[in-house]
């Protein structure tokens with residue numbers, strides 16, 4: 001017999017989004033009903049971010065064996081026990097909850113079958129939200145293949161329903177789910193009209209080395225800011241990168257003429273960590289000056305960020321005017 005549940009907020013999906021909103025709402029004393037059709041934790045915990053990063057960590061550990069020669073350590077072929085690697089992955093999932101000689105790939109393209117032979121496989125087909133079975137039309141909720149259409153307040157075309165995370169049109173990242181959860185909590189619970197602001201949204205591609213980005217790309221910036229400048233610096237000049245043999249990489253920053261930061265891309269080891277101060281500068285609309293004023297520990301990879309900021313101001317610091325002032329001060333004794 002079905003029972004009609006009364007609640008303040010009904011949430012469909014117990015992924016990162018649903019769980020974040022449910023936890024906050026419940027802590028604030030609201031009654032919440034959460035429906036989950038598969039595993040609690042959704043894609044991120046069970047199939048996405050956590051399993052993939054646990055696998056990457058295992059792969060990095062194995063790679064240490066074969067890439068040790070530059071450090072004077074004899075390389076060895078590691079013995080990979082994949083069953084135990086997968087146990088490690090399962091352990092990490094549980095903890096948070098509470099490659100090769102030839103791959104044969106069988107694919108179907110436009111109903112024709114092809115077999116492709118290769119050594120590495122990168123699946124980059126993208127993902128689309130699973131919203132077709134929800135009978136959204138009956139509730140007057142508009143959606144496209146990219147997800148449910150939402151306003152900047154994350155409201156759907158039915159004012160009583162919000163869509164967040166992967167289900168909503170736009171970015172599909174776990175950090176977006178947290179952000180969206182905060183926005184809807186402000187709107188639904190606190191009645192504060194809060195809107196999304198995607199200007200500093202970061203993303204990281206977890207390759208070796210990593211690729212991290214926040215804000216505008218150079219192409220996007222030049223459309224709006226005619227005076228936008230692109231400055232870049234290779235990792236090779238960084239002392240810590242040299243000690244670690246991590247010299248492959250580059251930092252690229254897009255700024256206005258006055259040094260206001262519009263975007264940043266970093267390719268290099270730990271790029272996902274190095275991007276953090278840049279997210280803050282972009283979000284707050286700050287200039288590179290905020291980095292030149294920082295005292296940064298030596299030797300660290302983070303010095304690349306201060307160095308690129310200093311390079312931007314170098315032409316002004318060593319301009320003819322400044323040199324004349326220095327000559328004059330010297331003359332005064």
Ligand SMILES: Cc1cc2nc3c(=O)[nH]c(=O)nc-3n(C[C@H](O)[C@H](O)[C@H](O)COP(=O)(O)OP(=O)(O)OC[C@H]3O[C@@H](n4cnc5c(N)ncnc54)[C@H](O)[C@@H]3O)c2cc1C
Pocket residue numbers: 012013014015016017018035036037038039040041042043044045047048049050052130133134164165166167172173174175176177
């Ligand atoms: C391989 C992979 C790697 C990824 N790596 C990263 C990463 O490194 N960093 C990052 O930021 N993001 C990453 N992502 C994306 C990230 O996993 C998603 O953005 C995030 O999980 C979205 O959370 P969500 O709560 O919106 O949706 P989901 O996690 O998909 O949760 C939705 C939940 O709703 C349930 N559900 C669906 N329909 C119904 C229904 N009708 N009734 C009841 N329940 C229902 C589902 O079972 C699911 O549990 C990765 C994704 C994949 C696939």
